[in-house]
Amino acid sequence: MRHRPSSWVLFVLFSAIIESSLSSDPVQQLVRSVALDLRILGERILARIPIPNLDSSPISFQNDPNGVVVDTLTNLLDMCPVCLDIEKTPFFGTWHVIFWNRNFLLNTVSDIVQLIDKLVKNAPVSNGKSFAELFESPPVVICPQITFLDASDSTRLEVSLNADGEAKSIVGKMRRAEDNSLVWKIGPSLSTSMCVTYTNMMQSPAESDVLILAQIDSIPKCENFLVLAKNHSLQSNVAIVDYLERQRANSGLNPMLEVSCPRQ
Secondary structure, three states: OOOOOOHHHHHHHHHHHHHHHHHHOHHHHHHHHHHHHHHHHHHHHHHHOEEEOOOEOOEOOOOOOOOOOOHHHHHHOOOOOOOOOOOOHHHOEEEEEEEEEHHHHHHHHHHHHHHHHHHHOOOOOOOEEEHHHHOOOOOOEEEEEEEEOOOOOEEEEEEEEEEOOEEEEEEEEEEEOOOOOEEEEEOOOEEEEEEEEEEOOOOOOOOOOEEEEEEOOOOOOOOOEEEEEOOOOOOOOHHHHHHHHHOOOOOOOOOEEEOOOOOO
16 A cells, blocks of 8 residues: 655655755756846946937037037027127136036036046046946035136136045136137037126126126027136125026026035
């Protein structure tokens, strides 16, 4: 007479088989390993794919010096005030950034910081952005300054700032165009055009010399403003605030941000 195995024995054997197949099956291990390797490889490939850096938000610095690709759309969305024809001498010296738009920080300033980091590490500088660079968190910036080294129509400028706790700086060139716009070229790949739209340097007395620049090569034009002052402790000025409100510079999607610089 043959004895059937007890239910408990069958359960133990079945559990052992299932556990063995789930934990040590070579096919499943191979599939998991291949899937993991493919995921890692895919992430590395995506991180290295260059993204074209057009003259538009979310990328403000452009690598198309002629602006051919976006010229038509840019002109249709032209909302810029007229560039002021001011004397070139007042540009000379160091200016403190006291306000800028959020998109200017996310795009232009991030481009500058990334370029500085690449040059410091002697890393290659490309004409585009990778996915990793495109979605990189913006730096925490304090005490940014822009120095115009002389008073000529074609001069050098230095951008210096503290980004994520590290002091950084880079020297570029500025050229005044025929329409009074200011073309900034920084490093081998970065370029942007600015326009002086407001100044109080012709007024007397003034708490501090102030320049307001609009970025004219963004889409739409002049959505980003940059407020510069000789005195970094300048408080909110009624005339400046009124001007920025008239230009609708402080929008919900692209607010005007006050730039901090703790006193030493």
